[in-house]
Amino acid sequence: MGVIDRTWTWLTTGSHWSGTDGVWHRLGEHLFLTVVCLAISCALALPVAVLLGHVGRGGALAVNISNAGRAVPTFAVLVLLLLSPLGTHGSWPTVIALVLFAIPPLLTNAYVGMREVDRDVVEAARGMGMTGRQLIGRVELPLAFPLIATGVRTAAVQVVATTTLAALPGGGGLGRIITAGFRLTDTAQVVSGALLVAVLALLVEGVLVVLERLLDPVRRRARRTAGRAAGGDGPVAPADAAPAVGSAV
Numbered sequence: 718m719g720v721i722d723r724t725w726t727w728l729t730t731g732s733h734w735s736g737t738d739g740v741w742h743r744l745g746e747h748l749f750l751t752v753v754c755l756a757i758s759c760a761l762a763l764p765v766a767v768l769l770g771h772v773g774r775g776g777a778l779a780v781n782i783s784n785a786g787r788a789v790p791t792f793a794v795l796v797l798l799l800l801s802p803l804g805t806h807g808s809w810p811t812v813i814a815l816v817l818f819a820i821p822p823l824l825t826n827a828y829v830g831m832r833e834v835d836r837d838v839v840e841a842a843r844g845m846g847m848t849g850r851q852l853i854g855r856v857e858l859p860l861a862f863p864l865i866a867t868g869v870r871t872a873a874v875q876v877v878a879t880t881t882l883a884a885l886p887g888g889g890g891l892g893r894i895i896t897a898g899f900r901l902t903d904t905a906q907v908v909s910g911a912l913l914v915a916v917l918a919l920l921v922e923g924v925l926v927v928l929e930r931l932l933d934p935v936r937r938r939a940r941r942t943a944g945r946a947a948g949g950d951g952p953v954a955p956a957d958a959a960p961a962v963g964s965a966v
Contacts (some may be wrong), residue, residue, distance in 0.1 A: 727906055744891060750808065750888075758876075759872075766825075770830070770831020771849065780824060784825065795814040818875060824868075827864070860935070862934060
């Protein structure tokens with residue numbers, strides 16, 4: 718029996734999906750770690766990137782510093798944290814390592830998205846009397862949303878893939894299936910664990926793509942406008958009208 722056949726047999730065996738070492742339990746641990754790390758990363762990176770992108774100062778330095786962190790392997794950071802006093806605090810070393818890994822794409826995409834907003838639109842909004850907070854919330858963020866969402870999606874997929882490292886210091890997640898397979902010299906189990914992580918990453922990206930399309934403020938306004946036009950509820954703005962400030966207000 719080849720590796721493919723043995724992998725299929727492992728994946729279709731019911732006992733491998735139940736219990737504390739089963740796939741469902743490990744999947745729950747993996748998703749919990751991913752959501753926690755991504756939430757912390759967004760809370761740290763996005764406000765800084767949005768503010769720096771709005772004022773147009775210090776962003777390049779922040780982006781370069783965050784990108785420099787990509788040169789340091791996540792595994793190396795995890796090992797150093799495990800050897801530090803934090804190593805005795807449960808999953809915190811893994812969480813910190815994954816947060817540091819997720820910040821660069823979030824910070825870079827959000828900053829670039831804010832800076833690429835049409836300056837003419839921004840000046841027009843200022844001319845309408847908008848405050849800085851209104852400008853961010855009603856104009857810049859809606860127009861920068863696609864790039865911000867791309868950064869979130871990239872960080873999420875990276876975190877899903879890298880969370881497998883949590884198994885090395887004894888943490889949870891789908892990585893435990895892979896490490897157990899290595900320990901048992903069970904190639905089918907190793908391949909099964911890797912496939913599960915890959916499928917989960919693809920599913921997460923697919924869900925985030927759908928959410929991005931549903932939540933994009935510009936797309937939502939376009940759908941509402943199309944709906945009103947189809948229902949004959951009133952005049953529709955001409956296609957060549959500038960939608961940015963109008964959509965934001």
